[in-house]
Amino acid sequence: MAGRTLYDKLVDAHVVRNLDDSGLVLLYVDRTVLNEYTSPQAFAGLRAAGRKVWNPKAALMVVDHVNPTAAQRTRAMPDRGAARQVDYFAENARDFGIEYFDILDPRQGIEHVVAPEQGLVMPGMVIAAGDSHTTAYGAFGALGYGIGTSDIEHYLATSTVRYRRLKTMRIHLTGAAPLGVTSKDIVMEVIRRIGADGATGYAVEFSGPVVSNMSVEGRIVMSVMIVEAGARGVVIAPDQKVLDYLKGRPRSPKGEMWERAARSWLTLASDSDARFDREVTLDVSEVAPLVTWGTSPDQAIAVTEIIPDPGQQAAPERQAAASRALNYMGLTPGLPIQSVPIDFAFIGSCTNSRIEDLRDAAEIFRGRRVAEGVRAIVVPGSTQVRAQAESEGLAKVFTDAGVEWRQSGCSMCLAMNDDVLKPGERCASSTNRNFEGRQGPGARTHLMSPAMVAAAAVTGHITDVRSLLRGARQ
């Protein structure tokens, strides 16, 4: 019998029963994290049917999507809808007995930043939650995946979700990343190669020396962002770095229990003879800092390249999509992407708002100023990240450079709060989605790494961060 992949092992370990003979199972889910905008109708459903939450201890509720990020934090919400959502959220936490981090809690932040920070994500777990980027937890060897509101309700009522097994894809990363190339660039390169639906129907395992050498934060970036290729689950075999990250976190096991857990976690890996349905290999020494030019995350080029001609696309639908994207983005084919001026620079989101990301950005901002006519904001991923950045002196680097230093939340990643771009405004953004209207109706988003956003902020146009890194060193 061929070996099993880590993904298959995690699924097998959580099957309550098979629902048919083609891979549909009732899957036990260890944990969820709830937010204020995808959960209300799930709770309303429970209330209407008179159902209880199966295991309230396995859930955490945290406000992150709709809250303002103004420097001074209050309970006030930007509009009536958001206020109503947050009120109902608190009411549900209370009535169903679920732990709740409200907006003034020092542990508040973006759900995918908060859950690992608190030690709520452990290797071997299955975590399903009402946000597509729940795949973040793959970085810890936990199977995380996003579900909609009906499945949140199903989970809350039963601690299970009906689940169809996915195909498996291994993305093997070799070589060494050149200076200025980050985990964000690597995952963006994978997405542009396999396409926005390249991993649809797959669970992805990242492997190889690049992954082993990468920090846990870097692995989270890739686990979050590969969703933009359609991945519905991510796993990375846990190693000593994961243990070091988790040890001593508030909810991590302690003492003898820690030793037992750690021994068990280190056994979690794909068998050496496991077969994947698809294998992708990338030598990261060939990767350059990337930037998107279009409205799909796979419409990306190296920062040194020129804006592509839609005519180069093979299929007519792809040509039409590329033309439409260029038109929406207000870009002319044939010009270097580096010539494109920006209005706004945003550093934040569950992809790139952790302490490492802020350190990367601060290295570029240190001793420089945001260019005239550009507005730059940094929104830390959690209130704890914010506190740490302040204690490391990063906040001062930002404010000295003329960057706004904000409170945490999703903010301009999806612009559900009051951080919204105006039509036509162009933003260098460390987020994960450049969809039409994502950062505001008519807004134009260029995805890139946090350091690349900082580089664009200080020059006023899309810039190869490597020129500033070398400059900084001379």
Place this chain on the structure above:
Amino acid sequence: MIPFGQVTGVAAPMMAPNIDTDVIMPKMFLKGVDRSGLGEGAFNLLRFSGGKPNPDFILNQDGYRDSCFLVVGPNFGCGSSREHAVWGLQQLGIRALIGTSFAGIFNDNCANNGLLTISLEAGVLAELAQAVTDSSRNDVTIDLAAQTIRFDCGRRSIGFDIEPDRKEAFLTGRDFIASTLVVADDIRAFEARHRAENPWIV
């Protein structure tokens, strides 16, 4: 969920690849605590411009205003998990989506609400898309029990695949939570074993 048997109606082509859930349901319509008002939100930034219907958008054109099916490009529904996208499409009157591939979470959300998604081979889909692009030939009948799509004024009929469990759920409009709670004892037994093996999980 809404049961699906046999439905006849107009199909509109929407063949761009990667139509994401931000486009299907823009964020301005996500501020509710219930499911109301999402019909207005569906494709809002494409359907309207300056407060008026945008004549370039297919569902605003003669012969397509009452569409109940969309024939769509690859990876439809990618991006955000927001189920509001599905609720909005249903409130707009859409009963089924026919394409080559659907994004995972979106596809599950459709199944949980009774919005049928049908995946066809690219060649067959292109034939269907071509027919419905002509507003005099855009009537389609989907018969789920028979697993057929009739189009081109009844001249063409094609079959489609659907997993038996999904088909049954669509036909009956099953309440998934109720059917899972029937096996609550299995869940309890699993849970006890799982916690014994992984005592650090609470």
